[in-house]
Amino acid sequence: MSGTAAATADGFEELYGAAPEGVWAAPGRVNLIGEYTDFNDGFVMPLALPHTTLAAVSRRTDGVLRLHSADSPQGVVRLDAASLAPRSGAGGWAAYPAGVVWALREAGHELGGADIHVTSTVPTGAGLSSSAALEVATAAALNDLYGLGLSPAELAVLAQRAENEFVGVPCGIMDQMASACCAEGHALYLDTRDLTQRQVPFDLVAQGLRLLVVDTRVKHELGDGAYAERRAGCEAGARALGVRALRDVPYAELPDALARLEAAGQPENVIRYVRHVVSDDARVERVIALLDAGEARATGEILLEGHASLRDDLRVSSAELDLAVEASAAAGALGARMTGGGFGGSAVVLAEADAVERVVKAVESAFAGAGHPAPRVFEATPSKGAHRLR
Ligand code: ADP
Numbered sequence: 001m002s003g004t005a006a007a008t009a010d011g012f013e014e015l016y017g018a019a020p021e022g023v024w025a026a027p028g029r030v031n032l033i034g035e036y037t038d039f040n041d042g043f044v045m046p047l048a049l050p051h052t053t054l055a056a057v058s059r060r061t062d063g064v065l066r067l068h069s070a071d072s073p074q075g076v077v078r079l080d081a082a083s084l085a086p087r088s089g090a091g092g093w094a095a096y097p098a099g100v101v102w103a104l105r106e107a108g109h110e111l112g113g114a115d116i117h118v119t120s121t122v123p124t125g126a127g128l129s130s131s132a133a134l135e136v137a138t139a140a141a142l143n144d145l146y147g148l149g150l151s152p153a154e155l156a157v158l159a160q161r162a163e164n165e166f167v168g169v170p171c172g173i174m175d176q177m178a179s180a181c182c183a184e185g186h187a188l189y190l191d192t193r194d195l196t197q198r199q200v201p202f203d204l205v206a207q208g209l210r211l212l213v214v215d216t217r218v219k220h221e222l223g224d225g226a227y228a229e230r231r232a233g234c235e236a237g238a239r240a241l242g243v244r245a246l247r248d249v250p251y252a253e254l255p256d257a258l259a260r261l262e263a264a265g266q267p268e269n270v271i272r273y274v275r276h277v278v279s280d281d282a283r284v285e286r287v288i289a290l291l292d293a294g295e296a297r298a299t300g301e302i303l304l305e306g307h308a309s310l311r312d313d314l315r316v317s318s319a320e321l322d323l324a325v326e327a328s329a330a331a332g333a334l335g336a337r338m339t340g341g342g343f344g345g346s347a348v349v350l351a352e353a354d355a356v357e358r359v360v361k362a363v364e365s366a367f368a369g370a371g372h373p374a375p376r377v378f379e380a381t382p383s384k385g386a387h388r389l390r
């Protein structure tokens with residue numbers, strides 16, 4: 001039974017010959033609304049999944065790092081904590097936990113070595129942030145064991161630095177903040193400029209609703225280059241508008257901003273990207289207002305609008321994601337949108353509890369009819385962020 005603290009501790013003991021000092025959990029996440037906004041200093045609204053990465057960890061006094069994942073065929077990776085170097089490519093998957101050790105040391109924290117064994121129920125590469133779960137579980141363990149006294153948000157920032165600088169992936173802060181800071185029964189409203197956060201009640205079950213995740217199990221290769229291209233386009237848009245980041249363009253001024261970009265001869269893709277980012281920031285605020293008013297049902301429409309914007313303006317969707325959204329809506333879901341970076345990965349679907357079966361069947365048969373691989377569909381109950389299990 002992988003995925004339990006006891007099994008992870010047992011796995012650790014088999015590998016390293018002694019029980020771990022403790023076991024920590026950190027969840028994957030889905031983002032409800034606010035996509036490609038986090039590198040524009042904007043707003044996001046993720047929730048933690050019940051799927052977690054568990055890290056069984058013990059300290060070492062000799063500065064050696066031993067890293068093992070039940071999901072990697074690689075065996076135990078052995079590194080020296082003091083000589084970790086960014087983007088050295090050292091260790092493949094192990095760069096994620098090693099990067100956390102590096103980032104903690106870079107931040108001046110006294111840290112010896114560690115033995116680490118991880119297991120995970122977070123699907124990898126599905127846009128559900130298995131990478132952040134792995135980083136945050138590692139960071140939470142080292143924070144507790146070495147008595148560093150860092151807050152969840154501080155751990156998230158260090159985990160992001162590990163992924164950006166050590167692994168070399170230019171991700172925003174949302175994934176790590178979600179994995180570190182989410183609360184059960186809530187979505188996390190996050191201002192990615194100053195990391196202001198608020199837990200927004202999102203108890204779907206009490207309202208007779210369900211949130212489904214459709215993992216398309218497809219990942220298109222163009223994703224990486226497209227992310228950098230969207231990011232550069234957004235930065236160009238902000239520069240042309242004379243703002244620090246697109247988050248500084250109020251939604252009420254969007255038509256005027258778009259007209260100015262056009263008059264200045266900005267390329268049409270930059271104009272589309274600006275329209276997406278500014279309108280998605282506004283969608284986050286609209287969703288929050290509805291949730292605060294106890295009107296979760298009404299957020300469905302906003303999810304659909306968000307999907308159209310990602311598909312038509314940012315152009316980061318895929319045939320599978322569009323089909324998941326269309327089939328869900330046609331089967332009576334309240335709303336749906338792609339979530340995460342796109343080009344495959346996952347979609348979220350909001351539905352009445354009694355419509356779930358119909359929606360799932362509709363998505364599955366639409367995928368079969370289109371010749372796509374069978375998607376993995378599961379329910380996302382808003383779960384809690386990183387915590388110690390034993
Ligand atoms: P996502 O975060 O959306 O799942 P990423 O591409 O950001 O996708 O991260 C996936 C990578 O993270 C994997 O290819 C692997 O290197 C690493 N990873 C995540 N979880 C684990 C795990 N439990 N064991 C080993 N590697 C993992």
Ligand code: MG
Nearest residue numbers: 129130131132
């Ligand atoms: Mg990731």
